[in-house]
Amino acid sequence: MLDLVLANLTSPIVLFFALGLAAALARSDLAVPEAVAKALALYLMMAIGFKGGASVAGHGVDARLIGAVVAGALLSFSIPWIAFQILQRTTRLPKLDAAAVAAHYGSISIVTFVAASESVRLSGLVAEGYLVAVAAVMEAPAILTALWLAQSARKAAGRGADGDDAEPQGALLREILLNGSIVLLAGAFLIGWITGDRGLEIVSPFLVAPFQGVLCLFLLDMGLVAGRGLRSGWRELKGPVLAFGLYMPLVGASLAALVSLPLGLSAGGTALLITLAASASYIAVPAAMRLALPEARPAIYLTLSLGVTFPFNLTLGIPLYIALAEALP
Amino acid sequence: MLDLVLANLTSPIVLFFALGLAAALARSDLAVPEAVAKALALYLMMAIGFKGGASVAGHGVDARLIGAVVAGALLSFSIPWIAFQILQRTTRLPKLDAAAVAAHYGSISIVTFVAASESVRLSGLVAEGYLVAVAAVMEAPAILTALWLAQSARKAAGRGADGDDAEPQGALLREILLNGSIVLLAGAFLIGWITGDRGLEIVSPFLVAPFQGVLCLFLLDMGLVAGRGLRSGWRELKGPVLAFGLYMPLVGASLAALVSLPLGLSAGGTALLITLAASASYIAVPAAMRLALPEARPAIYLTLSLGVTFPFNLTLGIPLYIALAEALP
Amino acid sequence: MLDLVLANLTSPIVLFFALGLAAALARSDLAVPEAVAKALALYLMMAIGFKGGASVAGHGVDARLIGAVVAGALLSFSIPWIAFQILQRTTRLPKLDAAAVAAHYGSISIVTFVAASESVRLSGLVAEGYLVAVAAVMEAPAILTALWLAQSARKAAGRGADGDDAEPQGALLREILLNGSIVLLAGAFLIGWITGDRGLEIVSPFLVAPFQGVLCLFLLDMGLVAGRGLRSGWRELKGPVLAFGLYMPLVGASLAALVSLPLGLSAGGTALLITLAASASYIAVPAAMRLALPEARPAIYLTLSLGVTFPFNLTLGIPLYIALAEALP
Amino acid sequence: MTHDETPAAAGRPRLETYAKKRLDIIVEAPIMNRLLDLLDRLAVTGYTVVPALAGRGREGSWRRAGLVSDAGQMVLVICVLDESRVPDVLEPVYKLLSRQIGVVTVSDVSVIRREHF
Amino acid sequence: MTHDETPAAAGRPRLETYAKKRLDIIVEAPIMNRLLDLLDRLAVTGYTVVPALAGRGREGSWRRAGLVSDAGQMVLVICVLDESRVPDVLEPVYKLLSRQIGVVTVSDVSVIRREHF
Amino acid sequence: MTHDETPAAAGRPRLETYAKKRLDIIVEAPIMNRLLDLLDRLAVTGYTVVPALAGRGREGSWRRAGLVSDAGQMVLVICVLDESRVPDVLEPVYKLLSRQIGVVTVSDVSVIRREHF
Numbered sequence A, B, C: 001m002l003d004l005v006l007a008n009l010t011s012p013i014v015l016f017f018a019l020g021l022a023a024a025l026a027r028s029d030l031a032v033p034e035a036v037a038k039a040l041a042l043y044l045m046m047a048i049g050f051k052g053g054a055s056v057a058g059h060g061v062d063a064r065l066i067g068a069v070v071a072g073a074l075l076s077f078s079i080p081w082i083a084f085q086i087l088q089r090t091t092r093l094p095k096l097d098a099a100a101v102a103a104h105y106g107s108i109s110i111v112t113f114v115a116a117s118e119s120v121r122l123s124g125l126v127a128e129g130y131l132v133a134v135a136a137v138m139e140a141p142a143i144l145t146a147l148w149l150a151q152s153a154r155k156a157a158g159r160g161a162d163g164d165d166a167e168p169q170g171a172l173l174r175e176i177l178l179n180g181s182i183v184l185l186a187g188a189f190l191i192g193w194i195t196g197d198r199g200l201e202i203v204s205p206f207l208v209a210p211f212q213g214v215l216c217l218f219l220l221d222m223g224l225v226a227g228r229g230l231r232s233g234w235r236e237l238k239g240p241v242l243a244f245g246l247y248m249p250l251v252g253a254s255l256a257a258l259v260s261l262p263l264g265l266s267a268g269g270t271a272l273l274i275t276l277a278a279s280a281s282y283i284a285v286p287a288a289m290r291l292a293l294p295e296a297r298p299a300i301y302l303t304l305s306l307g308v309t310f311p312f313n314l315t316l317g318i319p320l321y322i323a324l325a326e327a328l329p
Numbered sequence D, E, F: 001m002t003h004d005e006t007p008a009a010a011g012r013p014r015l016e017t018y019a020k021k022r023l024d025i026i027v028e029a030p031i032m033n034r035l036l037d038l039l040d041r042l043a044v045t046g047y048t049v050v051p052a053l054a055g056r057g058r059e060g061s062w063r064r065a066g067l068v069s070d071a072g073q074m075v076l077v078i079c080v081l082d083e084s085r086v087p088d089v090l091e092p093v094y095k096l097l098s099r100q101i102g103v104v105t106v107s108d109v110s111v112i113r114r115e116h117f
């Protein structure tokens, strides 16, 4: 496993993330324009979705696929509840902040998923293509759990079921589920599924071949964003909150490992499911939280997810999750 | 031909357009940043121009090329006149709106052209490379006809030859002909011609290999824009105007089929010329109309061209035009 | 050599630059969005740095590499001093303007370097990969010399060592050295070095294969920017200043040719070192000048570097420098 | 300063201008759509949205560069309207933004083309 | 409020400011070049163009995202100038924009550095 | 016009507004970070940065499109603050910008949510 950790730490992806992090911490003016960062994110969603769909087209739908999707949804629903309990017991975060943080950990980070896919491949393992569908399914349920937690908290504080000035729940749900990144990931997955290998061949010089290079550029940018976040958000992260960012992935991973036992996934697929559970969102969920829980502070949940948990998973977490998956019966 | 329609409808290009359309109609916040959309358009112009030029370099200039270019210019000059007459007789659009709409149908849609090129290739046909030059030549003449129609309308209404506050005609013409997309398409064509296969080899991993994948992303964006346009512009499109957007491509196509008879083009080349005549502009012409006919309403001409005619051509039109070209003697 | 000049003049890279220049001079509205231009620049830095580092990983560090880096630093330190003396004697530029211009000529143009690399390869020569490191090292020293020249000029004019309102020197130095383009070039070089051929293989479909095509697009943009600069900055460039933009590259080239004699570089490597010395910066140095010498006029130094020297090097300079390198013993 | 519908600048004979109010609303990007929907429902005659690059407030600072999520980013919505409409518009806007971070300012402007507002 | 060239803020001893006017012109992107050429011909001392992301007016709404054509997009041109120049500038600007969609507002500002305007 | 902390619009019963000042600072992009650091040191309560696309001043014109270097580009920094703070802020801002190209304007605005400034 040490080999794997080392190979991981010296992969171009991780090194470009480190470069971005270092540049931001040193206050370099290196920056990726917003429009380009958004385009890179679109590209990643499109590529990941399409490849996943095309692979499902190749292998067909079976009970395992359905099992994995259901398991993913359950994990996404339940992890925020666990995270919330832990935060309540170990930190002094206000309830709404705790609920918002919890939502991030129940949802997933698609870049962590991609990085894990590469490591899985480098370890000589193979993973089921439909895990992309599992990833898409896991994006949103965590948000619902977090909203329910927040509402209970508000009720307990005697502040009615959300204030009369709030958006109606239906509208809010629509906004969350129609988040651009979810729509594109799911849509590209469907298109990949419909067009199969024929489609993949057409788009492959754009979506497959340069993928890892584009990922390097994206991670450079994520390093820059994480570094800027850490510089300004650092003082918000008191000891127990910081620690949460490091051990919560392991909690999620353990839960996923348990859940994966009856699923009959390959070792590679199990590693990816564990990684999904261990990863924390920084695209779809923060946007949803600004809409649904505006009182919760982005400085806390974004710094924790992007500045602490993401680097942890990228460097140490992924090798660990692969080792864990291989150790499972 | 049903096969061709079906293959067309399930091509990744059409499906990504449909995804964008659906996302926009469902009010998802999925969006391609403006800078990126512009870059994609630049890329397409550059790639199409270059490939066309390189293919002319390979085959040389002959009478057919000149004939096709002249035919294209004639079509672009005359179609707006026909479109204007039809609009005057079948709709209640004000004359200036009718002239602006007419300009769009005389000019061309380069993305429709590209999509048709792919379908032609898939049908096992080959098309002459110089049709790119025909496309470039067809961009602008329609605008001139429309301006002339508008001026006649203004004179008839007794409002002088354009008002004394207007730009002088020469300046306007310069602005129209130096439109960025026309300059880049023509310039890249020239460069492709000059550098030939040697040049193509150099740029091919950028301009040729990933082309169709990039096109998918561009069409996702066009679907989003068309969907947003339909959502807000829908009520402007009364029955007869809407119908015009569906049958006018067929009018242009028939005219082009007639004109193509003496040209001696291959079946593939004929299909592309027909597609050019049938397609409606949504890049160069709208910009020119804002400069030259500001009273005409973009909500009408953009919705019609991008929201009605473009999807029609992309799905049903192209297979029809290929079948038509193959049926010609 | 005429062959080389001709091959150079008809390369797609040069032709796209010419297209941009012509479009801007004709006042076309063709434009590359700012965010995209910045992304292209990031891409080039990343690709050049990575490839250079990977090539050093392949060949190892030796005395020649160290010699070339030291020689580059010396050239960058000394050329501004020479340029300043020439400007003082031949033009009426104010001292601060002269110092700012001098800084540009001591530093380097990475695009000129890349174009020269291609020409070197086309001439059948091979160059040492570590010249990228030399390029990175040459970016900044020229700025320091220019600041020192400016400070002497200010002292002579009795205006204290920079005014009490100025940034402290340390902060300024940090801003200059942490300029985004320097950080990315050096960082990607390091990553290329660390990951070597394994890393190169991973990123190559993104950073290597499409490189020249991307360069064409970037040069189109540079042509547009240069053309716009020439249109508005032309009247600032009096005869002797203009002439400086044409002969100063030759001065730098000659100096570099001398310095290269004891270095034992290959003919290709020598040509690149000469090109670096002959080229003038238009990314890192202008930004630094706005911070450090705000009284110096961008209209002068940007127009000279981008509108005069860059095109000269791109078309005539590079073949000359290759011929010069081949003629050296 | 005159806020009624008489020309504002008596000293200028040539082109009449009319006194209006300008609202500048700095608001988070994810909330923008809700705000614009609200302005539509309030039937203001128009508005223009300008992007913001970076900012600082009580909740700390943010920069647009590189952010992959819209969360925490701001836009500036400019809305020129008649003084008589200001209270009707400010009230619900204030209510919408009450739990969000953001800033609303009102200032005096003159306009030409009175039919626009 | 003083519009002449005496310092505007008598209460502030430290830095003198001068009363000027600020024009905000919201105009379609394809017309922008014409407007800037006009401002150049009118010899205003300066202007700054700010992009707009989205908007709504009588002609319906628009959004910048994804638009591949400049048509229908807006920019905001800011021009600070002396009150004495306002009528000379407003008149031709109004004429240029008369057939275009767009909005022009005038407001009061104070500036430091009088030589700029 | 009232500059003290009493509600500015006596005629409006519904929502109270307070008189404040708005600074608009047009400044070169490479200087922006220095300016923002300065504003942080001066402890202004907030600011927002808006990109500029193009402009013209005494030093000639510039356009953002395609520029690969930040040099010569401008941003617009908006800062709403209490009148009492204006001189303390203007002075050092003026000093910072004295050798740079750029423009500073001050204008009157009303705000809701007094706690913000």
Ligand SMILES: Nc1ncnc2c1ncn2[C@@H]1O[C@H](COP(=O)(O)O)[C@@H](O)[C@H]1O
Residues within 6 Å of the ligand: D026, D052, D054, D055, D056, D057, D058, D059, D060, D061, D062, D074, D100, D101, D102, D103, F045, F046, F047, F048, F049, F078, F079, F080, F081, F116, F117
């Ligand atoms: N005084 C101010 N002047 C200008 N913009 C401000 C001001 N205060 C806040 N903002 C903007 O509003 C955002 C949110 O502010 P806040 O709600 O105080 O965190 C900031 O990030 C700034 O972009």
Ligand SMILES: Nc1ncnc2c1ncn2[C@@H]1O[C@H](COP(=O)(O)O)[C@@H](O)[C@H]1O
Residues within 6 Å of the ligand: D045, D046, D047, D048, D049, D078, D079, D080, D081, D116, D117, E026, E052, E054, E055, E056, E057, E058, E059, E060, E061, E062, E074, E100, E101, E102, E103
């Ligand atoms: N009252 C207003 N306040 C701010 N911007 C406006 C206003 N009215 C119109 N606009 C802007 O000007 C554009 C054209 O307006 P119109 O000419 O009314 O269609 C709109 O799309 C908005 O961007």
Ligand SMILES: Nc1ncnc2c1ncn2[C@@H]1O[C@H](COP(=O)(O)O)[C@@H](O)[C@H]1O
Residues within 6 Å of the ligand: E045, E046, E047, E048, E049, E078, E079, E080, E081, E116, E117, F026, F052, F054, F055, F056, F057, F058, F059, F060, F061, F062, F074, F100, F101, F102, F103
């Ligand atoms: N009067 C003005 N109104 C608006 N913006 C201006 C004005 N003067 C200058 N600017 C802006 O400030 C920049 C620098 O101006 P200057 O220092 O005069 O060269 C210009 O490029 C414009 O973007």
Ligand code: NA
Residues within 6 Å of the ligand: A079, A104, A105, A106, A107, A108, A109, A252, A276, A277, A278, A279, A280, A281
């Ligand atoms: Na998770």
Ligand code: NA
Residues within 6 Å of the ligand: B079, B104, B105, B106, B107, B108, B109, B252, B276, B277, B278, B279, B280, B281
């Ligand atoms: Na047509």
Ligand code: NA
Residues within 6 Å of the ligand: C079, C104, C105, C106, C107, C108, C109, C252, C276, C277, C278, C279, C280, C281
């Ligand atoms: Na040099």
